[in-house]
Amino acid sequence: MxxxxxxxxxxxxxxxxxxxxxxxxxxxxxxxxxxxxxxxxxxxxxxxxQRKILISTDNAATTKFLKFFTLEPDDSLALAVLLDAHKKGRLKIIGITSTFGNTDGNTSYQITKKQIKFSGLNIPVIKGAINSGQNNSKAADFIANKIRESKEKIILVGLGPVTDFAAVFRKYPELKENVDFFIVRSGPYLVKKYWYLFSFNAFKDIESAKFIFQLGGNKFSIGKEIFSITIKNEVVEEIQKIKHSMMKYIARDLKKWNLQNKIFPIKGYFSRKGNMCPWDLIWVMYLVEPNLFKVVKENNHCSLNIKSREIFLESIIKRLKNWDNPK
Structure with a gap:
């Protein structure tokens, strides 16, 4: 028993x-x-x-340094993809603000206005911060008003330093509740402390970058994979064949940019053997084709990892070529 x-x-x-x-x-x-x-x-x-988005950009397309060297064209390509999605009703751009970074804030403003004019779209462009830590730009007021007025939550897209975004939430912290999420560039995640500061945009205004990443709410960013997509000269030639006036305007210096990457060792390293790295264009693709990414939840943000580089690059080219498609 x-x-x-x-x-x-x-x-x-x-x-x-x-x-x-x-x-x-x-x-x-x-x-x-x-x-x-x-x-x-x-x-x-x-x-x-259809989601509402506000974009801050340090657009430097067609800008020359020392009358010969061209500055980064990636913001203009990122805008081209987002503007195409706006035109097709996939998302709604309710405003674009300029900022400093790749070039000075005034030049960025003029270039962005010209690109929007060539696009044929009616989207307001507002002049933003011209130096780090600025808290009183027209763009900051514009962003705050748009967030406050909107009945829906807004996505904030940072293609440059996040100075104007930080200015808004320092002054009106309650407005973060009306933001769906931020999508910005970050540093490599292998840097354990302040990893988000290890990027060009963050270095331009470290305090604002730190403020935004420590702010509550959802943030989507991309780190080391920023180097994984490159555009070869053969692809540049495809882009330069696009006949739309806006694409002709922003693509005319792409070959020169690739040449610079081959001449200068640092640019050659980061842009992979002289092929252009389209930087800001990469993470904005999440807004128009999220299935290209695997989203990994980190401590205080979502990391965007590219599933297939080949398919990703094909999608970029397809969306840029849409500018020759009237439908």
Whole structure:
């Protein structure tokens, strides 16, 4: 009788132990599933619902340094993709603000206005900060008013230093509740502390970058994968064949930019053997084709990882070529 009781107790203990393990597994699985569902759901919403976005850019297309060297054309290409999505009703750009970074703030403003004029779209362009830490630009007031007036949450897209975004939320911290998420450039995640400061845009205004990344709310960013997509001269030639006046305006110096990357060792390293790295164009693709990315939840942001470089590059070229398609 005693043996039977002992055997029964041991069996019950094993069953209970297995039940606890199964329960722990189910709880962990549920948490992971919920997180995956949230990210997949956000991707689905981005694909089917027109979202409102505000863009801050340090656009430097066609700008020359020392009368010969051309400055980074990536912002103009990023804008071209977003403007195409706006034109097709995939998203709604409610305003673009200029900032300093690749060039000075005044030049960025003039270039962006010209690009919008060539696009044929009616989108307001507002002059933003011209130096780090500026808190009183017209752009900051414009952004605050747009966020406040909107019945829907807004996506903030930072293609340059986030000076104007920081100015808004320093003055009106309550407005962060009306922001869906930020999408910006960050540094490599292998840097454990202040990883988000290890990027060109952040270096231009470290305090503002630190403020935005420590601000509550959702943030999507891309780190080391910024170097994984390059545009060869053959692809540049395809882009330069696009006949739309806006594309002709922003693409005319792309070959020269690739040449500079071959001449200068540092540019050659970061842009992969002299091929252009389209920097800002890469992460804005999440807004128009989120399924190209795997979204990984980090501590206080979502990391965007590219699934297939080949498919990603094909999609970029396709969307730029849309400017020759009237539909």
């Amino acid at each position: 005693s043996r039977r009781l002992n055997s029964s107790a041991a069996l019950n203990a094993r069953i209970n132990g297995a039940s606890i393990e199964r329960l722990v597994f189910l709880i962990n699985f549920k948490q992971k599933f919920i997180q995956m569902f949230k990210l997949d759901f956000l991707n689905s919403v981005l694909m089917i619902k």
